Amino acid sequence: xxxxxxxxxxxxxxxxxxxxxxxxxxxxxxxxxxxxxxxxxxxxxxxxxxxxxxxxxxxxxxxxxxxxxxxxxxxxxxxxxxxxxxxxxxxxxxxxxxxxxxxxxxxxxxxxxxxxxxxxxxxxxxxxxxxxxxxxxxxxxxxxxxxxxxxxxxxxxxxxxxxxxxxxxxxxxxxxxxxxxxxxxxxxxxxxxxxxxxxxxx
Amino acid sequence: xxxxxxxxxxxxxxxxxxxxxxxxxxxxxxxxxxxxxxxxxxxxxxxxxxxxxxxxxxxxxxxxxxxxxxxxxxxxxxxxxxxxxxxxxxxxxxxxxxxxxxxxxxxxxxxxxxxxxxxxxxxxxxxxxxxxxxxx
Numbered sequence: 001x002x003x004x005x006x007x008x009x010x011x012x013x014x015x016x017x018x019x020x021x022x023x024x025x026x027x028x029x030x031x032x033x034x035x036x037x038x039x040x041x042x043x044x045x046x047x048x049x050x051x052x053x054x055x056x057x058x059x060x061x062x063x064x065x066x067x068x069x070x071x072x073x074x075x076x077x078x079x080x081x082x083x084x085x086x087x088x089x090x091x092x093x094x095x096x097x098x099x100x101x102x103x104x105x106x107x108x109x110x111x112x113x114x115x116x117x118x119x120x121x122x123x124x125x126x127x128x129x130x131x132x133x134x135x136x137x138x139x140x141x142x143x144x145x146x147x148x149x150x151x152x153x154x155x156x157x158x159x160x161x162x163x164x165x166x167x168x169x170x171x172x173x174x175x176x177x178x179x180x181x182x183x184x185x186x187x188x189x190x191x192x193x194x195x196x197x198x199x200x201x202x
Numbered sequence: 203x204x205x206x207x208x209x210x211x212x213x214x215x216x217x218x219x220x221x222x223x224x225x226x227x228x229x230x231x232x233x234x235x236x237x238x239x240x241x242x243x244x245x246x247x248x249x250x251x252x253x254x255x256x257x258x259x260x261x262x263x264x265x266x267x268x269x270x271x272x273x274x275x276x277x278x279x280x281x282x283x284x285x286x287x288x289x290x291x292x293x294x295x296x297x298x299x300x301x302x303x304x305x306x307x308x309x310x311x312x313x314x315x316x317x318x319x320x321x322x323x324x325x326x327x328x329x330x331x332x333x334x335x336x337x338x
Contacts, residue, residue, distance in 0.1 A: 036252075072286050076252035078279035081286035088290075119285055166278060 001099035007063040013192035015045035028181040032168040037181040044075035064091025089115035106140040127161040129182035136190045144197040151190035155183040206319040210239045210265025214275040218244035228313035238316040239265035253279040262294045270297035270322030276305045303329035
């Protein structure tokens with residue numbers, strides 16, 4: 001079973017990974033975006049890490065709702081409301097339980113991903129974070145490791161796609177040939193989840 | 203006669219300069235004596251380009267007179283941030299609504315309509331109607 005501490009470690013691991021990869025995310029965002037994805041997410045997850053240290057919610061749902069709210073408040077770009085909605089809706093779906101199962105998490109995360117699709121209007125194939133998140137959620141029924149692989153493959157598979165959402169969509173065919181920064185950061189979030197699960201299970 | 207409480211208008215842009223200039227433009231075109239509360243929420247809290255949930259919440263609270271708040275946005279994160287705040291339930295005053303409208307023309311239509319004492323639905327409809335104004 002997964003407790004609040006597991007979810008806090010997942011968020012901390014994501015913050016560390018985003019910090020490590022911030023320059024790469026911003027570099028991916030330069031040709032097709034406005035070159036702020038790494039710095040925006042870095043600011044957001046740093047704020048998530050500190051609010052979780054300060055408030056320490058005692059349920060998995062509480063951790064994700066607080067983290068999501070913090071991202072919406074601090075990121076300043078579209079990734080704030082999108083990742084914020086992902087975490088908050090996943091957290092709300094987990095409810096007040098003190099511990100949740102892998103299956104509960106998989107089902108809640110699917111609710112969160114559907115909320116992101118409703119908010120931003122993106123579907124698979126639009127060259128967005130959805131292209132990493134949907135395959136990850138599908139694979140999460142098998143294992144955390146499978147979800148990580150699926151998210152990473154999904155992110156890589158955005159390279160030949162033409163963007164249909166967000167600023168990159170204005171570039172039309174010129175968006176082809178670049179890996180989507182949002183799908184790349186989504187894969188970091190899923191990888192951090194898999195890492196956290198591996199550490200806690202030895 | 204009971205005093206008519208005006209609908210509040212919040213203008214959210216990636217740029218603080220754009221948000222405040224559009225607010226000034228809409229107020230100016232609404233004419234003298236128009237008592238419509240209008241607040242810009244532009245850029246990030248540190249003055250950069252982007253969207254600040256905090257500035258949006260402050261602006262909405264500042265213009266709320268109890269008759270609802272119409273929020274107009276430019277694009278991308280401005281739209282998504284307002285939608286995410288509305289989904290939260292308690293971040294914006296009751297009766298706050300994201301209006302689907304072109305930013306500049308919609309802001310002028312919203313402020314002029316609100317200045318007549320119109321309700322939130324009428325203000326939102328007038329702002330959305332601005333999409334139908336063709337320029338060629």
